[in-house]
Amino acid sequence: MSDFKSLPGFREFYPEAFAQRRFLFQVWRQVAVRFGFREFDGPVLESLELFKAKSGDEIEEQLFSFEDKGGREVSLRPELTPTLARMVGAKANSLKKPIKWFSIGDNFRYERMQKGRLRCFTQLNADILGEPGASAEIELISLLIQTLQGFGLGPDDFYIRISDRNLWMLYLEARGFKIEAPKILGVIDKWERMPEDAILEHLTQIVGEGQAKPLLESIDGFLQLKSMDEVSTAFSTVSPVSDLIEGIEVRIQDWCDLLAGLEAMGVAQFVEMDMSIVRGLAYYTGFVFEAFDRAKENRAIAGGGRYDGLVKKMGGPDMPAVGFGMGDVVLADVLNERSLQPKFVNTIDIFTVIGGDAERPIALEDVNLLRQSGFSVDYSFKSQALGKQLKTASSSGARLALIYGFEEAKRDEVTIRDLVNREEESISRNRLLPLLRERLS
Secondary structure, three states, X not given: OOOOOOOOOOOXXXXXXXXXXXXXXXXHHHHHHHOOOEEOOOOOEEEHHHHHHHHOHHHHHHOOEEEOOOOOEEEEOOOOHHHHHHHHHHOHHHOOOOEEEEXXXXXXXXXXXXXXXXXXXXXXXXXXXXXXXXHHHHHHHHXXXXXXXXXXXXXXXXXXXXXXXXXXXXXXXXXXXXXXXXXXHHHHOOHHHOOHHHHHXXXXXHHOHHHHHHHHHHHHHHHOOOOHHHHHHHHHOOOOOHHHHHHHHHHHHHHHHHHHHHHHOOOHHHEEEOOOOOOOOOOOOOEEEEEEEOOOOOOOOEEEEEOOXXXXXXXXXXXXXXXXXXXXXXXXXXXXXXXXXXOOOOOOOXXXXXXOOOOHHHHHHHHHHHHHOOOOEEXXXXXXXXXXXXXXXXXXXXXXXXXXXXXXXXXXXXXXXXXXXXXXXXXXXXXXXXXXXXXXX
């Protein structure tokens, strides 16, 4: 046995596993195309600065980065969005808006491995650029939901949690924490994973001991909001200054537009307002959302949101943008747990049984003709007894066997055996192609 093994966090795909993986990609691609998205891709290797510009220096610990032979600091991509922003920014003036693109590609992150997280994974990215309104979020969330439905998942299996960074910023500003808001949101992002005493400690470091506990209680109350009526009530209790009132009203209307659009799309049953979803603060600028397994046995299935400032940050014009990513690792886990991952058996149309060396040239001539005509055909490379070849034909999954024996060769015929019902008939070779087209169409 070889001492060579795949690296930790990197997968091998033997044929059946590869077929299952290809099935995921097929559904991703079919649904995205139905929604009018166009497929693209970018380089798997980019300048290290591209990813640092998006996420800051701390991202370096998660990157497969190195110096190439030209002395450049480069990295395998941990995600596609910075590349997308760079590509769109470079040709922004010539691209018709809104831009609706999707991609299916490998990403690499040097992270601690755990359930649902590996160091190499394939991700569906879907993005809309150039559309500032909630229509873009409605389209993307609908795409996300229909994609998961395409695998047989329903409202009992998953749901979408939607939050809003802008609404949080307005709420914190109304409470007098405009400057501290980004740091506070960093604590909220970890709210579900931290005990209360740890949360209080973090808030104390940000706003001081006297304000930390009231702020904690206020945030905890805001996290419980599940409707726009409750949001309006919450804002009415903090008496915002007049220059915030208009912004609050506009944002509440944005939420109403979003929820009404999702209702019209027929996907409202999958959606919940959940203000605990914050995601990467240096990245997102508005609505954010994540798809979760209702059984709560897995990490988030997908996640995304609005990132209006990224294209400009990558050197392009100021352009609104929103998108989501869905990785294949968690999705495959969810499907396997529900027995929704199909079992693929690679089968062929026809297995050719060759009597001997004299019949082989005749048989191979027909094999070539049938393959060029679109049929999948296999045969034994070695001379074997007819019985052994027929046994191989039966186990191959083929529908038909073509038998080229001594008697068939004398008459320029071929015997067709139906491997399902065991019926046989001999026909002239010149009738073979039209007959097979009829029987295997």
